[in-house]
Amino acid sequence: MFKLLLIEDDVTLFEEIKERLTQWSYDVYGVTDFANVLADFANIQPDLVIIDIQLPKYDGFHWCRMIRSQSSVPILFLSSRDHPTDMVMSMQLGGDDFIQKPFHFDVLIAKIQATLRRVYDYSSEPSKLRAWCGSTINDDNNTVSNQKASIELTKNEMYILKILIQHKNKIVSRQELIEYLWNDEHFVSDNTLTVNVNRLRRKLDDLELGRYIETKVGQGYMAVEEESACD
Incomplete structure (x- = not known):
């Protein structure tokens, strides 16, 4: 079972996404302290991170930088912000994809599946x-x-x-x-x-x-x- 860390401060949306992803056999975790997201990341060791841009304390770009400084885990941005510069920034900081809110859940699942398949299918091969x-x-x-x-x-x-x-x-x-x-x-x-x-x-x-x-x-x-x- 893949472990997903969902960094989302909207409790209602978090619970909805968690419920839907759990139905797809993903193990979904949230953040306990938005001032110290890296602590949760280190404890959970997720296979994939889904992160909003607008968060308490520090924004999603900040936490993407911090995660990228120590891990190459795939990161998907999930945000209501739709300016092209936000999308470009998320990619430049090391994000793997950008999903705009509101979104269709089938799109989210497709992106998660494609990312996990891309990252872990070939990484499970013998190293070369x-x-x-x-x-x-x-x-x-x-x-x-x-x-x-x-x-x-x-x-x-x-x-x-x-x-x-x-x-x-x-x-x-x-x-x-x-x-x-x-x-x-x-x-x-x-x-x-x-x-x-x-x-x-x-x-x-x-x-x-x-x-x-x-x-x-x-x-x-x-x-x-x-x-x-x-x-």
Whole structure:
């Protein structure tokens, strides 16, 4: 049974979501102290976090930063705020998806299932080490390392990188990436993919590898691996 941490201060909505998710065999936990969400996170060790933006004490963006500083657990934002900058901010801070209130419960379930399937189906495979442009990609701890440094990726970022490397030197279309990642393009925006790829590229810049993820305008993305390109 997957453990979900639902960070939502609206008690009525929390109880409704918990009841519905429990019917789907999820183990749902809430927050006991909105001034110290990390304590609940550490105690529960959830498989997925669902977080509102507008919360007492500190907002959801703050807690997303704090969680991301110590964990790559998938995070879904659930908020009534509908400004594009809120959606972009949630992705840039490490969120995996954004669900706007009011929402249809079937959409919430679909996003939860897709995220858990994406994160834990492939992570349950035997860990593998992959080489790319003089770096080592480690599935076991979601890291990329070379002589310059080591970086940690989120599950989404690692999955994007793995897909591109599996098709290295070939263009992977945006539509293909969306289908690989979310398994149902109806539940993801094109902008979400852009934010995830840009965030991955910025992290790879620390290893001087960001330039080897090329954007092919109007087509998609390509991971380059040639001796001349990776020197």
